[in-house]
Amino acid sequence: MVNWKRRLTQAGYRVTTSRRAVMRVLEEAETPLTPEQVLERGRGHHGTLGLVTVYRTLDLLVELRLARLIHRRGGCHAYLLASPGHHHAVVCQRCGRAIEFAGGEEIDSLVERIEAQTDYQIDGHLLQLSGICPDCQCK
Amino acid sequence: MVNWKRRLTQAGYRVTTSRRAVMRVLEEAETPLTPEQVLERGRGHHGTLGLVTVYRTLDLLVELRLARLIHRRGGCHAYLLASPGHHHAVVCQRCGRAIEFAGGEEIDSLVERIEAQTDYQIDGHLLQLSGICPDCQCK
DNA sequence: ACTCTAACTGAAAATTATTTTCGATAAGAG
DNA sequence: CTCTTATCGAAAATAATTTTCAGTTAGAGT
Numbered sequence: 001m002v003n004w005k006r007r008l009t010q011a012g013y014r015v016t017t018s019r020r021a022v023m024r025v026l027e028e029a030e031t032p033l034t035p036e037q038v039l040e041r042g043r044g045h046h047g048t049l050g051l052v053t054v055y056r057t058l059d060l061l062v063e064l065r066l067a068r069l070i071h072r073r074g075g076c077h078a079y080l081l082a083s084p085g086h087h088h089a090v091v092c093q094r095c096g097r098a099i100e101f102a103g104g105e106e107i108d109s110l111v112e113r114i115e116a117q118t119d120y121q122i123d124g125h126l127l128q129l130s131g132i133c134p135d136c137q138c139k
Numbered sequence: 140m141v142n143w144k145r146r147l148t149q150a151g152y153r154v155t156t157s158r159r160a161v162m163r164v165l166e167e168a169e170t171p172l173t174p175e176q177v178l179e180r181g182r183g184h185h186g187t188l189g190l191v192t193v194y195r196t197l198d199l200l201v202e203l204r205l206a207r208l209i210h211r212r213g214g215c216h217a218y219l220l221a222s223p224g225h226h227h228a229v230v231c232q233r234c235g236r237a238i239e240f241a242g243g244e245e246i247d248s249l250v251e252r253i254e255a256q257t258d259y260q261i262d263g264h265l266l267q268l269s270g271i272c273p274d275c276q277c278k
Numbered sequence: 279a280c281t282c283t284a285a286c287t288g289a290a291a292a293t294t295a296t297t298t299t300c301g302a303t304a305a306g307a308g
Numbered sequence: 309c310t311c312t313t314a315t316c317g318a319a320a321a322t323a324a325t326t327t328t329c330a331g332t333t334a335g336a337g338t
Contacts, residue, residue, distance in 0.1 A: 014305050014314060035295085050317035055296065071210065071265060075325080076295065090259045099257050106249035113245070114268060118238050120229045122270035126210060129253060131261035153285060153334050174325085189288035194325065214296080215324065 004066050011064060021046035022057040023066075031096040032070040032078035032089075070098060071128055092133035103127060143205050150203060160185035161196045162205075170235040171209040171217035171228075209237060210267055231272035242266060 004023055005015045013019075021042040025033065033041070035054045042049045058079050061067035070078040070089055078096075080089065086100035103125075111122050143162060144154045152158075160181040164172065172180070174193045181188045197218050200206035209217040209228055217235075219228065225239035242264075250261050 012314095016305070016315065018316070048317070052297080052318080053316060056315085075214070090253060090257055090261065092259065093262075099259065101253050101256065104249070104252070106245045106252070110243070110245035110249075111268065113243070114229060114240050115270075117240065118229055119273040120231065120238070120268070120270040121276055122229060122268050123232075124269045126265065126267040126269075128265045129250065129259070129261050130263045130265075131254075131259040134258040137260055151285095155286065155334070157287070187288075191289080191326080192287060195286085 007064055007066060013060065017046050018042075018049055018053045019057050019060075021049055022054060022061070026061075026067060026079065026081045029081070032080040032091070032098050034076055034078050038079065068100065071126075088127045088129070090129040090131055092136055093130055094132060094136040097133050097135075099133075146203055146205060152199065156185050157181075157188055157192045158196050158199075160188055161193060161200070165200075165206060165218065165220045168220070171219040171230070171237050173215055173217050177218065207239065210265075227266045227268070229268040229270055231275055232269055233271060233275040236272050236274075238272075 008015055008019065022038055024045055025038050025041045028041075035051065035058060038058065039049060039051050039054045042054060058067060062069055062079070065082055068080045068082045068087070068089065070080055070091060072078055072091075080098055080100070083100040086102050088103055089098045089100050091098045107125065107127065111125070114120065115122050147154055147158065161177055163184055164177050164180045167180075174190065174197060177197065178188060178190050178193045181193060197206060201208055201218070204221055207219045207221045207226070207228065209219055209230060211217055211230075219237055219239070222239045225241050227242055228237045228239050230237045246264065246266065250264070253259065254261050
């Protein structure tokens with residue numbers, strides 16, 4: 001996956017050293033990372049990278065659907081490279097590793113049912129699963 | 140619903156003026172409220188109510204499943220009196236009103252599918268819908 | 279009812295996550 | 309190569325929440 005640079009450019013944004021560093025960190029990550037973690041690792045690729053820029057870059061990547069935001073208990077967020085088409089994540093409670101998946105027809109029919117039951121017109125949802133990943137189950 | 144006092148007592152907690160005030164605020168609320176809003180209204184019932192106590196009480200109520208936490212864009216949380224058995228909420232984007240609903244079989248089969256697809260052993264989920272409530276659709 | 283103790287309280291201070299400000303820098307169009 | 313403007317990073321500001329701590333109070337035991 002290298003066409004993120006085109007996505008940026010086509011959307012009118014520049015491809016900068018900082019953004020390259022953040023993308024590289026996300027590409028190499030095994031688990032979703034907090035902005036603080038992205039900063040720490042990103043400085044390995046770009047020594048003067050700043051925390052503010054990390055926040056701004058992560059926001060931008062989420063906006064362009066290149067990255068996804070994970071909600072964690074404790075209020076702080078983590079970010080993950082987005083797999084196209086898979087908008088939700090299962091997060092391992094032990095090691096933190098995450099896999100994305102598609103909501104699929106189950107969500108579609110859930111939404112239909114709730115629309116019928118409540119008369120709300122539903123236009124978005126927040127869904128995230130938590131569990132134990134295969135590796136962590138073995139020990 | 141008045142047996143929240145028994146729930147507290149049975150769990151080893153005390154029924155205090157502050158807790159009564161917070162519960163009363165939640166019972167009278169039309170929409171999920173932020174801690175700040177709970178404080179403001181709660182002072183009408185208990186003049187010296189403090190913000191710290193509001194936070195602590197809301198945490199406690201969530202722990203005892205008497206209240207539910209709503210995630211909002213922008214990072215701050217809101218709280219809602221829990222309807223028994225209905226663990227998820229649809230939140231209106233315009234007026235903020237919320238209704239709880241049960242995940243039901245759609246979630247069960249989604250979880251089964253994802254367990255099969257990913258080999259994760261899933262033991263929890265975060266699900267929240269957003270939309271427009273019937274009242275707000277009309278104008 | 280009265281006492282007594284641990285649970286609870288609220289103000290102030292501390293912490294944590296995130297955003298704003300602003301002068302300096304650098305991407306990339308021409 | 310130049311020049312415009314997006315972007316950068318440090319410091320300060322803000323917002324949400326938590327910790328600390330000395331004083332208060334619920335309610336179990338008498």
